[in-house]
Amino acid sequence: MSIEEKIKAGAKDLGFVAVGFTKPESPARYPDFVQWLKESKQAGMSYLAEERSLAARKDPRELLPSCQTIICLALPYLPVDPKGKEPGQGRIASYALERDYHQVVTEKLSLLVGKIREIYGQSFEHYACVDTSPILEKYYAQEAGLGWIGRNSLLINPDYGSWIFLSELLVSIEMTADQPFAYDGCGECQRCLQACPTQAILPNRTIDARRCLSYLTIENRGEISDDLKPSVRDWIFGCDICQNVCPANAAIAKRQRLKEQEPLFEAFPDLAASLTLSPQEFKQKYGDTPVWRAKYKGFRRNVAIAIGNSQQKSFIPLLEKQALSENDAVVLEAIQWALGQLKK
Numbered sequence: 054m055s056i057e058e059k060i061k062a063g064a065k066d067l068g069f070v071a072v073g074f075t076k077p078e079s080p081a082r083y084p085d086f087v088q089w090l091k092e093s094k095q096a097g098m099s100y101l102a103e104e105r106s107l108a109a110r111k112d113p114r115e116l117l118p119s120c121q122t123i124i125c126l127a128l129p130y131l132p133v134d135p136k137g138k139e140p141g142q143g144r145i146a147s148y149a150l151e152r153d154y155h156q157v158v159t160e161k162l163s164l165l166v167g168k169i170r171e172i173y174g175q176s177f178e179h180y181a182c183v184d185t186s187p188i189l190e191k192y193y194a195q196e197a198g199l200g201w202i203g204r205n206s207l208l209i210n211p212d213y214g215s216w217i218f219l220s221e222l223l224v225s226i227e228m229t230a231d232q233p234f235a236y237d238g239c240g241e242c243q244r245c246l247q248a249c250p251t252q253a254i255l256p257n258r259t260i261d262a263r264r265c266l267s268y269l270t271i272e273n274r275g276e277i278s279d280d281l282k283p284s285v286r287d288w289i290f291g292c293d294i295c296q297n298v299c300p301a302n303a304a305i306a307k308r309q310r311l312k313e314q315e316p317l318f319e320a321f322p323d324l325a326a327s328l329t330l331s332p333q334e335f336k337q338k339y340g341d342t343p344v345w346r347a348k349y350k351g352f353r354r355n356v357a358i359a360i361g362n363s364q365q366k367s368f369i370p371l372l373e374k375q376a377l378s379e380n381d382a383v384v385l386e387a388i389q390w391a392l393g394q395l396k397k
């Protein structure tokens with residue numbers, strides 16, 4: 054077995070379902086990223102345009118000067134069946150039901166470094182990227198043969214679809230690169246573009262974050278504009294729509310949940326209970342999960358909007374009561390909008 058094969062076997066023992074190697078060349082998609090920034094498609098994520106972010110995205114050796122190989126990895130997660138929801142409940146993006154993937158994947162990469170040390174037999178330098186690092190990870194994943202970048206901008210693996218967490222391990226070891234994934238599995242399909250409630254999907258397979266619910270309900274700390282609030286529908290954290298409609302996801306053959314990925318809360322939280330959570334209850338329920346990222350205020354803003362979209366007038370007394378005691382201006386604005394919708 055070659056070193057590359059041994060590393061792939063070691064990564065698969067840790068639960069990674071796709072592993073590939075590529076070189077730290079400047080990404081061919083970097084100009085698209087710069088253009089995306091020029092058009093302000095990053096919304097409030099101004100850190101993406103900072104000098105360090107740009108330099109590292111242009112050349113990953115900014116993260117690890119001695120880098121000779123990027124090991125690209127995919128860890129699967131299980132999608133929620135979108136059909137099980139009852140009236141009065143909200144939806145949460147599937148990936149967020151589990152323990153925060155930043156922690157889970159970081160722990161696995163740390164174990165993988167130990168395995169590589171044993172396999173390689175020498176010390177080496179490394180840098181682990183789990184989502185938050187400035188690297189164009191979907192580009193490298195495609196270069197390493199893990200899958201193709203779909204029209205919905207996500208990396209799609211032929212066996213596991215887009216229900217995967219990507220990560221990268223930059224190492225100072227020279228390894229044989231895998232062949233890039235050359236096939237465009239989207240073909241003529243346009244389902245994600247047609248299904249996106251806010252037309253956030255752009256023709257060049259990028260997303261306008263200013264319109265995407267995954268940004269608006271998570272990273273965005275302010276109000277959601279009135280023209281987009283109806284499109285939030287019942288999503289109280291993130292959005293799975295462009296993944297749920299994707300035929301590449303319907304054909305996933307091998308799904309299994311790792312023991313450390315058990316859901317930490319129900320798939321469809323009750324909207325009334327979610328609106329009235331105390332800060333302590335919010336931390337207890339969501340503190341170890343990605344939902345924490347939206348913060349107490351952002352989560353309850355989303356819940357109020359989902360209530361406004363529910364068409365259930367029975368929520369009116371609860372909203373009126375909450376409006377009297379609400380201290381946060383963003384949440385109060387969402388509650389008042391919801392009251393206006395339900396009283397129409």
Ligand code: SF4
Pocket residue numbers: 205248249250251252253254260264265266267292293294295296
């Ligand atoms: S996550 Fe939702 S809002 Fe964002 S692009 Fe996909 S379907 Fe559209």
Ligand code: SF4
Pocket residue numbers: 203204205206238239240242243244245246295298299300301
């Ligand atoms: S829904 Fe169709 S076009 Fe969109 S990513 Fe999936 S296969 Fe590609």
